[in-house]
Amino acid sequence: MATGTADATDTSEPPRRVTRPGPRHRALLGVVAGVAAAGLVALATRLFTLGVEDNGDGYRLFCGAGLTPLTMDGYASWRGGWTTDFAVGPITCDDPVPSSALLLARATTLVTPGTWSPTVLGWAYALLVGIVVGLGAWAASAAGRRRALVVAVPVLPLAAATFSRFFVSTYSEPAGLLGCLTTAVGVAALLATRREHRSARAVALALTALGGLVATTAKVAYIPVLGAAVLACAVVAVGVRRPRVAGPVVALVTVLLAAVPVLAALERQEQAYAPVNAHNLVFTTVLLEVGPSATSPLGLPPQAVALTGNGYFNGPPRPDGVPWWEGAILGRPAETRSAALLLLAEHPTAAARAVGVGLQATTLADLPYLDALPAPYGAPSSPDGHPGWSGARQPDLAQVLTDTRRPPWLPGALVLVALVAAATARWQGRAGRWSLAAGLAAATGLGLVVVAVAGDGYFEVFKHVWLAAYLLALAGLSLVGAAATGLLAAWRTRRTE
Template identity: 80%
Template sequence: MTATATGPRPRDRVLLGAAGGLAAALLVVLALRLPSGSPLGVEDNGDGYRLFCGAGLTPLTADGYASWRGGWTTDFAVGPPTCPGPVPSSALVITRITTWFAGDTWSPAILGWTYAVLVGMVVGLGAWAASAAGRRQALVVAVPALPLAAATFSRFFVSTYSEPAGLLGSLTTAVGVAAVLVTRREHRAARVVALVLTAAGGLVATTAKVAYVPVLAAAVLVCALTAVGVRRPRRVGPALAVVTALLAVAPVVDALERQQQFYAAVNAHNLVFTTVLLEVGPSATAPLGLPPDAARLTGNGYFNGPPRPDGVPWWEGAILGRPAETRAAALVLLAEHPTAAARAVGVGLQATTLADLPYLDSLPASPANPSAPSGHPGWAGARQPDLAQVLDATRRPPWLPSALVVVALLAAATARWQGAAGRWSLAAGLAASTALALVVVAVAGDGYFEVFKHVWLAAYLLALAGLCLLGAAATALVTAMRSRRRRV
């Protein structure tokens, strides 16, 4: 990520942006097989209803359900909202807009086309901004889009989850950061566009799911530290950072209050029994205000696992009666046992190696198939030793994500001494630290329950960090070769 003294002509920059946007949109279209009769998507695990009910969508299936059908539901009837309080999400906004053009029947495939267009617009704007530093520099915005060539990430665009909006937001922030890193402060218009992309991406991601707030934090940090203009270079970036943070306050608070209202007991149970008791051991029952007998539930999630102890006084008191206090005590206990906390974060990072989520089928389901009652308890993180078996069965190195985070952070810490490769290292460090924060939030929020899906966005950012490290290595190699030739 280096900058040249002069950039291309304005017309050429527009053409570069248009070409980059078209290429990115086409990449998503081909990855999802949208022109075919069987595009790739993601099977609903039950979470989809919380979003599509607010868009007025009803599954056109034999039993009226969309979850666990051996594939994703292809057709929905369009009407008024079917639930009083849908999950607040930027993904819901996008879904509602697509229903305006769907007539009486709607398919998630239209979301795939919509997200492809949005990806193209983001990459196109980023390419235009980055091209202020030169034609070759415009290519850096392709790096955040490259992981979308894998169905692992792009297939979520054909789904009724909130995750696709989180991915779009993270991509937008990454494209903005790439444009910031290749331009200079005198490229005022280009940097303003790049910072707007960075900030907008953070807002879209965080309002998709409140657990994605680390993306917003990264976006605000970049805006606050970026100089725009020569005469008063520090005003625009920090001002945009403040505005972005203020815009995020209301939706983040609303999302947290909703989470506390509907899922406080669920989150407390999952954190205590799938993670804290598992990693700290049976001795953790006393600090949590639980009897020793509670250790029998170790490894069991709230959903998809063995039956909950409904009617048992200690469970109903600690989990249903005071979930916030129990969850706070669990987090304090993890802080007091850093080894256990490190193991928990390590499990979350290892789960990113299985971001393809094979337990959620990719192909369309037959509308005649009945809806199954639940998913796989191992993949759902709802029962031990099933979760451990899933983690152990992967052929991918379990240590790779942790090693990637360490290398990226070290590279970012030494970026000032790396010359032209330093900007790539900074990008790698930002992506890796954001991914790590996403993992921490996921594990602290809901334990190991649905951990593979909860760290899925972190897997995208780790893939991006890996690509940036490759860019740093290639830049350093080219620089060394050029220096050697000069000496010869």
């Protein structure tokens, strides 16, 4: 993902001869790219035998599609794998979570009357990935066949089941990934083309904006993706007469289209989960990072320190009936949460540690505690998940972070390098486009981490920063592209001397 007019780096080197394919060849190129991308998703999920176990969140979505798990006990959560079959019928809940993922789930039930499986949803996502990549390749090829290869970068991380297996699940996350991929493909096409490629840039703008809308309406916590999409659209030039008009118009329309669903999602989140989010932020993060001195500013008694590290769900029993807890968490969750965020702002070192934990959690995006294989038909549901992986109890969370052999500093270092590279892109010649892509991907990923930690503390932090891990993978690949382009340019310069 990247920003900029995608023309700023064109004048840094003399133009080279570029072979531009004709309309038929461009269309064929798009079809081939789309088929390849869809096939990659299918292969990465072993033709959709890999999926993601429901941790209890899935019901909030699939109940709105009229799906009932065909299991012995009628439940799908924590069954040692993902549920393979659902009965299709009327909606089974009064207030399903509003999500673009729900729209797609409902659409797939129309082609599978009677019985439904997440594998059908997986094929639908694979098809949509293919369409997005095909359109992006077609648009990018306006600047030459080789330029179409840029759309491969957002697709490459899907080769790992870490990301693509979520397409076979009943979560909102896969729609967020699809939206993020769509924006990334659109921005890649914007960077590959120039303002005179009007039709190509129009398609790329549409992909960029649509991706931001799909991601943010999948989960409101993915709003940084919308911000990145709007920013990219706003600074893009299209055409030669009024090149600065189209991009800002698309950006404005995108914001207007997103306003109502985003505000509705925020309101629903506040109504349904305000106490949960306040508890998790205070006890899993603020008291843990700031220390016992945080109790007074939060309006809590000293004995509240005993709950440090305990999440609302899956942890030790909540202190129901205790006046100070029910007053601060159940009675005034918005005020308590605001005080907690203010306290983090007043303690930047603690805030930095909290964001650092979120970044470190991106190294464990494979989420092994959510089983990938189908669950046995008769396996009973469990009411609880792993307390360490769910971030519901200390020191279990700290132990999970410690046990990983992946460098904890790597995500933070990647973000820093990508942001510096983007800030110096104008002096990097053709490599600058890759650096811009790396910078925006890293900044968006960092934004997702901040929103995740500020929204729900360390509870389910690994799952909440899962999409950020995808963006950091894009940032890393873009930095590799920048380095390779820079080295190639230096080698060509030396050859001509």
